Amino acid sequence: MSKKATLAREYVKGLWEQNAVFRQVLGMCPTLAVTVSAINGIAMALATTFVLVFSSVIISSIRKLIPSQVRIASYIVVIATFVTIVDLVMKAQFPELSKALGPYIPLIVVNCLILGRQEAFSSKNPVFRSFLDALGMGTGFLVALFLLGGIREIFGNRTLLGLQILPNFYEPWLVMILPAGAFLTLGLMMGFFNTMSQRKKRLEHQTIIQQHLKPQKPALASDGEAN
Amino acid sequence: MKTVIHMLITLTIIGVISGALLSQLSGWAAPKIAAHRKAETEKAIFLVQPNADSYEKIETVDFELYKVFDENKEAIGYALPYEGNGFQGKIRLMVGVKYDLNELVGLEVLEQVETPGLGTKVTEEPFTSQFNKLIADPNVEWVKGAEPSNPNEIQTITGATISSKAIVQIVNQGLDKLRASLKTGGEL
Numbered sequence: 449m450s451k452k453a454t455l456a457r458e459y460v461k462g463l464w465e466q467n468a469v470f471r472q473v474l475g476m477c478p479t480l481a482v483t484v485s486a487i488n489g490i491a492m493a494l495a496t497t498f499v500l501v502f503s504s505v506i507i508s509s510i511r512k513l514i515p516s517q518v519r520i521a522s523y524i525v526v527i528a529t530f531v532t533i534v535d536l537v538m539k540a541q542f543p544e545l546s547k548a549l550g551p552y553i554p555l556i557v558v559n560c561l562i563l564g565r566q567e568a569f570s571s572k573n574p575v576f577r578s579f580l581d582a583l584g585m586g587t588g589f590l591v592a593l594f595l596l597g598g599i600r601e602i603f604g605n606r607t608l609l610g611l612q613i614l615p616n617f618y619e620p621w622l623v624m625i626l627p628a629g630a631f632l633t634l635g636l637m638m639g640f641f642n643t644m645s646q647r648k649k650r651l652e653h654q655t656i657i658q659q660h661l662k663p664q665k666p667a668l669a670s671d672g673e674a675n
Numbered sequence: 676m677k678t679v680i681h682m683l684i685t686l687t688i689i690g691v692i693s694g695a696l697l698s699q700l701s702g703w704a705a706p707k708i709a710a711h712r713k714a715e716t717e718k719a720i721f722l723v724q725p726n727a728d729s730y731e732k733i734e735t736v737d738f739e740l741y742k743v744f745d746e747n748k749e750a751i752g753y754a755l756p757y758e759g760n761g762f763q764g765k766i767r768l769m770v771g772v773k774y775d776l777n778e779l780v781g782l783e784v785l786e787q788v789e790t791p792g793l794g795t796k797v798t799e800e801p802f803t804s805q806f807n808k809l810i811a812d813p814n815v816e817w818v819k820g821a822e823p824s825n826p827n828e829i830q831t832i833t834g835a836t837i838s839s840k841a842i843v844q845i846v847n848q849g850l851d852k853l854r855a856s857l858k859t860g861g862e863l
Contacts (some may be wrong), residue, residue, distance in 0.1 A: 516683045522689050537701050539698035543715075604792075622792045635734040 451462070458577050461588050462584025468561045470641045475561035478552050479593060480630040486609050489597030490590065491545050495538070497555060498587025499530040499626065501579060506571040508578035523566045531556045545626050591637075606625045614667035679795045681776055715785075716741075720754040723771030723781035730754065736856050743771075755850030756785065761841045763789040766797075770846050772811065776854060779815075782806035782846070786837075794838035802839065805829040811850055 458591045468474045478496070501527050505631040512598075514522050535553045538546040544552065558563065565585055570578040571601055604624030623629045719739055720730050727743035742756040752774045758767040764818060766787045771780035784798040796802055810826040817840055818824070819831050831839035 498796050514685055515682050517678065518686055521686060525686075525693055528698060532697050533700055535703040536697075539711075540704040544709075544713040566799055620792065625792070626790070638822075 451529070452662060455577065455580055458580040459587075462581065462586070463591065466585075466587055467588040467592060469589060469596075472561075472564075473638075474564055475559045475589065476560060477555065479596065480627065482549055482552050482626045483593055483597035483600055483630060483633075485601040485605070485607075486594055486597040488548055489593035491542075492595040493586065493590035495534045495549075496556055496559060496561065496589055497583070497631055499527060499556055501582040502530045502587050503527045504565060504570040504578040504582035505575055507574045508573060510631075511571050513613060515537065519571065520563075520567075522609040523563060523571075527562055528557050528614040529669060540664065556652055560573070561585065595637065596633055597629070599637075600629050604629060614654050718782050719756070720771075720783060722783045723754050723769050725781065726751060726754060727754075728813075736862075738852060740818045740853065751770070752780060753853065755849050755853055757845055757852075758786075759841065759845035759848060760838045761787055762789050762794050762835075766841055767844060768842065768845060770806070771848060772850065776850060776857070777810060777812040777819045778807045779809040779811050779846070783841070784842070789835070792833045793832075795836045796832050796835055797842050802829075802832055802842075806846070811846070814847050814850075815843050 462468070464471075466472060469476075469479055475496070480491050482492045503523070507523055511520075515629055531554060533550070534556070535546075538549075538553060565582060569581050569653050573581070585605050602613050603621050605617060606616075606620055624633070680708050710794075717730075721727055724730075724743045727747055728746045729748075730743045732740055733740045739756045741756075742750055743752055743754055745751045746807050752772050754769055754771050756767065756769045758765050760766070762782045764787075766789070767785045769783045769785055771782070772778070773780060782803050784803070787798060788796065789797065800838065805823075806815075806829065809829065812827065814827070816825065817831050818829045819836060820833070821830070823830050829839075829843065
């Protein structure tokens with residue numbers, strides 16, 4: 449990303465082009481572990497986004513004050529503070545959700561998506577840009593976790609967000625809500641998205657080639673007429 | 676030297692701010708979390724002792740134990756939370772037992788990490804209702820693939836035998852412990 453990137457771009461790039469799960473393959477531990485249902489995926493992604501956005505804003509605003517030798521330590525303290533806030537608030541206000549997500553909320557501290565964004569982006573960019581970047585990355589993470597959790601919930605439990613989707617005669621695939629289902633779903637989805645992006649790239653190449661060929665076309669056509 | 680001091684000061688300031696913030700928040704959250712935990716235990720007690728009207732925590736034993744009373748303040752039994760090993764991890768359950776410790780009234784699994792869809796059936800009907808009015812003297816027993824023929828037997832779940840047996844084992848261990856402390860400590 450060059451410095452010329454527009455503000456909108458900083459947000460949008462996290463959705464697809466640099467999607468944390470499908471493109472950068474970051475934060476796999478929570479991605480695979482908690483996505484047994486769509487609601488778990490959403491909660492996990494929201495918690496991660498909260499931590500990501502606040503850490504990015506704080507770190508970006510104090511980036512010039514931190515000596516580079518202790519920057520990682522400082523980032524970890526800031527991130528851990530926000531993770532503890534999320535953990536406490538969740539335990540106090542949403543005990544059911546907190547129980548379902550178990551140890552994965554405290555483990556957001558070591559989610560490399562968060563530390564990665566601080567090191568790669570917030571430590572070098574102004575506050576508002578960092579905010580948009582974090583929000584975009586978080587949204588991308590949310591989309592990925594919702595898709596993964598939703599697919600696993602539909603096939604493994606017949607439901608989506610607790611509502612029954614598939615009829616009763618469909619026998620749920622137990623494997624989908626077991627750890628193996630997470631790997632299978634993630635692998636298939638990554639394969640699908642890679643194919644899509646390769647196709648898109650090929651189409652782009654073709655249009656570029658065609659644009660460059662166009663000026664010659666009249667010449668070729670006139671040649672044909674002449675003959 | 677200058678960098679070292681700069682490093683120290685930066686980290687100290689960040690640490691202090693973070694600590695102050697978290698201690699404030701913890702002060703707000705701690706009573707709420709404690710209240711949730713209490714409500715959860717209370718709910719479980721009334722689930723395993725449907726006739727209970729009030730309960731009282733027994734402090735004289737070294738494990739968690741609740742004595743329950745009916746409307747006339749008459750002791751009708753105990754609610755005993757106990758934990759042990761399941762198929763993949765710890766199972767924590769609460770069992771309701773009559774005052775003479777010979778008949779169970781109810782069972783509720785509080786925490787488990789069993790296989791979804793198979794082992795988790797031990798938390799649901801009809802498995803849990805088998806413990807209602809189950810005779811626990813001298814011990815709870817299990818049978819596999821057949822209807823229970825004795826009043827102290829339950830039937831294991833097909834495909835979740837280990838989880839079912841684990842539940843029975845935990846119940847027996849808990850009751851043994853309760854009986855032992857009743858013998859040494861007299862009336863509780």
